Amino acid sequence: MTDDTHRSVSIERTSSGHYTATNPRGGTISFGSSGTAEFTPVELLLAAIGGCTSIDADVATSRHTEPDGFTVTVSGTKVNDEQGQHLTDLAVTFHVTFPEGEEGDRARAILPRAVKNSHDRYCTVSRTVEIGTPVTSTIAE
Known part of the structure; x- marks a missing residue:
């Protein structure tokens, strides 16, 4: 039986101040520190x-x-x-x-x-x- 209440993402550093979050379904979103167009x-x-x-x-x-x-x-x-x-x-x-x-x-x-x-x-x-x-x-x- 799987736990359908658990939520998670993993975050990987792609370069200084830039990161990508990945959900368990494979979706990604990039983000970073202020000063860039990224969120x-x-x-x-x-x-x-x-x-x-x-x-x-x-x-x-x-x-x-x-x-x-x-x-x-x-x-x-x-x-x-x-x-x-x-x-x-x-x-x-x-x-x-x-x-x-x-x-x-x-x-x-x-x-x-x-x-x-x-x-x-x-x-x-x-x-x-x-x-x-x-x-x-x-x-x-």
């Missing part, structure tokens, strides 16, 4: 927060109709205080439009509930950030 780890976190709820909202609403536009912005403020560096004021803003008509009306009506349910219960990423969980860093022998 930084903080930007990946923001994308994960917004992406998680985007998927939930999209699945719920697109059952009724395809959106005319679907853009999500995620922002936060990086601070360095007595707790060290971290983000504050995280905000996820949906900019979604649907076509006119009955199907679009249903999708518009569902969107607020889908976003709320994702935020409150289903989005593992934002739930983990809000609840907080210890992160353990070790060095393999």
Whole structure:
């Protein structure tokens, strides 16, 4: 029996300040330090927060109709205080439009509930950030 609750990625250094993360299915994403076009780890976190709820909202609403536009912005403020560096004021803003008509009306009506349910219960990423969980860093022998 496999453990379908376990999640992991591996990260490989490709050059100074540049890395590639690989998931168990073989998907990859490159990232690096600021100053390059690559996403930084903080930007990946923001994308994960917004992406998680985007998927939930999209699945719920697109059952009724395809959106005319679907853009999500995620922002936060990086601070360095007595707790060290971290983000504050995280905000996820949906900019979604649907076509006119009955199907679009249903999708518009569902969107607020889908976003709320994702935020409150289903989005593992934002739930983990809000609840907080210890992160353990070790060095393999």
